[in-house]
Amino acid sequence: MKTLATFLVFMGIFSAHVQALAPLPPKKKVVLRPGPNGGNTTFDQLIDHSNPSLGTFPQRYWWNTTYWGGLGFPQVIFNTPGESAGDFYGDILTNETLPGLYAQAVRGAVVMLEHRYWGKSSPYQVLDTQNLTHLTLKNSIDDVVRFARTVRLPFDRSGRTNAPRAPWVMAGFSYSGALAAWINKLSPGTFWAYHASSAPVEAIHDFWQYWEPVRKGMPQNCSNDMILIADHVDKMLESDSETEIRELKAMFGLEDLQSQSDFASYWDIFPSPIARYDIFYQMCDSIQGVRPVELDPDVFRPSTYTPTPIDPEREVSADGVGLQRALGNYAEWFTNEFLPLKRCQGPEYSQPNNTNSVECLVWDNATNPKFTDLSVDNPWNRQWIWMVCNEPFFYFQTAAPPGHPSLSSRANNAEYYDRLCRNFFPSQRQAKSSASNGRTAEALNAMTDGWFVNTTRLLWVNGEFDPWRSASVSSEFRPGGPLQSTDDTPVYLIKGARHCNDLFTWWGERNQEIGLVQQQAVAKMSGWVKDFYNSTKRHQAGWAW
Incomplete structure (x- = not known):
């Protein structure tokens, strides 16, 4: 595992001045081996969703069914580590992290999908300009949606746990938190609820x-x-x-x-x-x-x-x-x-x-x-x-x-x-690159709505002193001020916290402010999942047993 210091500085100038810092890896590398409660395999993903003729590539994912209640409890807590390989994020699948706490609370499974072009999920091994043209925000969003709707999970080959038949929850941190918000905005109807922590939604x-x-x-x-x-x-x-x-x-x-x-x-x-x-x-x-x-x-x-x-x-x-x-x-x-x-x-x-x-x-x-x-x-x-x-x-x-x-x-x-x-x-x-063609941050924000992205059943968490807060909905530079919390879109700004400090449970054990937000988030997400089962909309989504 990379040490804290090398993780922060290893990637040089773009790490410090451009990198959308992914959450720190867990304290140890956790690899769930195939067994009764978890493992990893691949999903055949389209290289380009707008041109299926280009073929597919194997996209890795991991799963853990330790807390899953079975076919009567089909909800899935979904996460992608974002801009890094998935190998170092095995703890995401356990109750040492907030996604694991969500799964434990609602008796759900946890699934983690490796982002395209990272780790062993790259359609190309040579990342020149031509081959990188399929690494886009649109394809990244479509990857997640297609996976949630069509994957045949090893613990349920029937497809009865696929979205939107089951209440999938997407929990994202840093870039993957922004990805969750953008999926809510640009491709709604697959995920039932979302968690976005330290999410830089405004391109600047x-x-x-x-x-x-x-x-x-x-x-x-x-x-x-x-x-x-x-x-x-x-x-x-x-x-x-x-x-x-x-x-x-x-x-x-x-x-x-x-x-x-x-x-x-x-x-x-x-x-x-x-x-x-x-x-x-x-x-x-x-x-x-x-x-x-x-x-x-x-x-x-x-x-x-x-x-x-x-x-x-x-x-x-x-x-x-x-x-x-x-x-x-x-x-x-x-x-x-x-x-x-x-x-x-x-x-x-x-x-x-x-x-x-x-x-x-x-x-x-x-x-x-x-x-x-x-x-x-x-x-x-x-x-x-x-x-x-x-x-x-x-x-x-x-x-x-x-x-x-x-x-x-x-x-x-x-x-x-x-x-x-x-x-x-x-x-x-x-x-x-699009920037070389004159594309601007304003053009991207016009597509995503940036600071003003309108979401449903999305829980925002930001740290008071997180440098990425300035690109989040809690930014002090957001016109009109930071986004205000509502019942359908709760916003938690953790006093004294920094980047993705709500992710790991041990931070909550050591810091009362973080621990309280984690408890409130679990209660809120549990309520939203319960709403799925209580809502008649589940029948419209194709729910059938």
């Missing part, structure tokens, strides 16, 4: 608002110092002093990055806060000088190097430590604990054994070897980058506009990421 090109929940939720002394550092970086990059710019880059081990945009986009790739004391808060404590940096033995240091003095007992000022100390402390943490996770070592690089190389971080150059890794298991999540550039979701996590406090350098702008989209996906025969 210049997504500077991403950092606002982070800024407001992080320790104030840390945010004050990070803003000072960002302003300092901007002043240096805007100066005419090549010497000062080179020295600034060298502080962060990035002196070999010639592009100012590459540097501006990398020095501030600090991880978003996910848990109570994760790498993010360790970074803040190191900036404030109350936590020693774990020195990496492979990081080059001049003979004059001396570590920053640490005093864990000293009182930390709410104002921060100021630019000079913060800059040095942050650079020390960055070069020793963060940058080494991106080591550019491998046969594809000119210096394959150089532990201090940053060659793989040179993105403002179409010759970067990472642009040519077209494999399904590529380390940069090429599939998601395609969806970001093609739908286009965008979600480019940029600096705040002038006059607004910014945690990021203002050289980190949307135009830079537009260039990266073109570098990743050059035109191939007649194929090119």
